[in-house]
Amino acid sequence: MLNTQGRPTRAGEAQSAASTATFTGNRGLDIEEAPLFEIGRADATGVDIDEPKPFVSRLGALERRAPIGLAGLTEPEAMRHYVRLSQKNYAIDAGIYPLGSCTMKHNPRLNEKMARLSGFADIHPFQPFSTVQGALELIETLANALLVMTGMSAIAMSPKAGAHGELCGMMAIKAAIEARGEEKTRKVVLVPDSAHGTNPATAATLGFSVRAVPANDQGVVPASAVRAALSPDVAAIMLTNPNTCGLFETDIVGVAAAVREAGAYFYCDGANFNAIVGKTKPGELGVDAMHINLHKTFSTPHGGGGPGAGPVVLSERLAPFAPVPCVVRHGDGLVLREHEEGGRSFGRLTAFHGQMGMFVRALAFILSHGADGLKQASEDAVLSANYIRACLNDLMSSPFGDRPCMHEALFDDRWLKETGISTLDFAKAMIDEGFHPPTVYFPLVVHGAMLIEPTESESKASLDLFIMTLRDLAMKALRGERDSFLAAPSLAPRRRLDETRAARQPILKWTKPAPA
Ligand SMILES: Cc1ncc(COP(=O)(O)O)c(C=O)c1O
Secondary structure, three states: OEOOOOOEOHHHHHHHHHOOOOOOOOEOOEOOOOOHHHHOEOOOOOOOOOOOOOOOOOOHHHOOOOOOOOOEOOHHHHHHHHHHHHHOOOOOOOOOOOEOOOOOOOOOHHHHHHHOOHHHHOOOOOOOHHHOHHHHHHHHHHHHHHHHHHOOOEEEOOOOOHHHHHHHHHHHHHHHHHHOOOOOOOOEEEEEOOOOOHHHHHHHHOOOEEEEEOOOOOOOOOHHHHHHHOOOOEEEEEEEOOOOOOOOOOOHHHHHHHHHHOOOEEEEEOOOHHHOOOOOOHHHHOOOEEEOOHHHHOOOOOOOOOOOOOOEEEOOOOHHHOOEOEEEEEOOEEEEEOOOOOOOOOOEOOOOOOOHHHHHHHHHHHHHHHHHHHHHHHHHHHHHHHHHHHHHOOOOOOOOOOOOOOOOEEEOOHHHHHHOOOHHHHHHHHHHOOOOOOEEOOOOOOOOOEEEOOOOOOOHHHHHHHHHHHHHHHHHHHHOOHHHHHHOOOOOOOOOOOHHHHHHOOOOOOOOOOOO
16 A cells, blocks of 8 residues: 555555555545655755855754754645545534534534634734724624523633633632632532533532532432532532433522522533523523533534633622623723723633634624524424434433433433444444444443434434434344444544554554654
8 A cells, every 4th residue: 555655654554454455545536645754755845945044053052963854745745635634524514413512513604704804813812902893892792692692690701612611610609609708618519420521620620529419310400419419518510401411401490599598609511502592591590600612502613622612601699700801891992801900800711802713603603593593593403303312212222211302312222232232333333324423422321322413404304314324223233233333434544443552552652664
């Protein structure tokens, strides 16, 4: 197997067993691509730079004595390398991306067009306020829209992701507890055992210890369980609604009342807000702080770790502790309030105001949908998930029975028990059928979980193809066709990784391959 420069590839070698026997190792127009360091040559470059004029180096002993052998490519080679790699990516623009808890929805092109307007794309955080009034007004308009949708009192726009929003909201709670002089006594945060890992991690980062609260056999946290876990040392509860099992927390008002009576605060993880926009307001449910992942509910692009945006809405009692910087009115215009100025804010959270490009996209999404459109989007997301659930329920098992879900359909692996096939095998087989697998093995409280979130983006035809494919795979599994599942994926650019080895012996550094 040769690389694009006609040399053997290491990736190609790894591929060999299952490879199609082409001379190049390519499969049709799916071109094998080796790492840059292997295809590059130290003597190749995409630019001509004149030799520098003689000069006296001031590097002393630090001066390089030998070439370091960085891989070089010509401009067309560099272009092709990165384009080929990008073509191996899976994306929402390529097909359904049913990753539960991630809300991978279509990113409308209108949003992209707006974000590229030079008045938004080309501004700099250090520009004088008088030159960025439009941008500040956009942030304020988005902030107000989020406050209306959530029914909350204040908002911090600067957090850069959901997890960062959790940190922000919990810092506001910590500041409120300190203001009450209870920081030495209230050291515990209640977290349901179905929570996303970032919840306990956030609490622990801020020095709280975590106390687990069990859900009941219906998959929700009853107020009685919260009451049993509450004590004078509890600072807050972090509860996700709709929860990570795709269910609305039916006792949420009772939970909020119990937490408040105990002198604690209610942090709501709003990652799943997409299911309830326009239907209910967290502020009316008794929530004190909640992050909103703009990159989920409001369709700003995400993946690969960013950029995201996780504004945090706060209740009246937490509003005074909101962080700076924030946009405020000053005279006839808007400015960024950069400093605490004698108030009770917990302080500065980030250098600047947040992710401008994400704000533009989210506001474009909100304004182009309108209040009725946003509500419709939530209803469609819930309808799509229930359609999938209802169409697969006779073959696959659901942990909480045949009850309706919110925006995610959750299955467990009881139905696979006699087949010798695991949830992972099933997910890998989906790749051969051209589908990105759903989230698997999360939430941890459900054995062999498969969490499918179709979002409102999919047409009925798209959902039907997805459902028919899963039904076909499920019937193969139940017929005992185990081998094809264990071998999957066999049609993807790479076979299955040895995940145990990758976790136990990770290779984090490239080493030069031995000459062929
Ligand atoms: C329930 C839940 N909480 C928190 C987060 C963290 O959000 P982010 O990835 O934006 O940091 C996620 C992300 O998937 C989530 O699903």
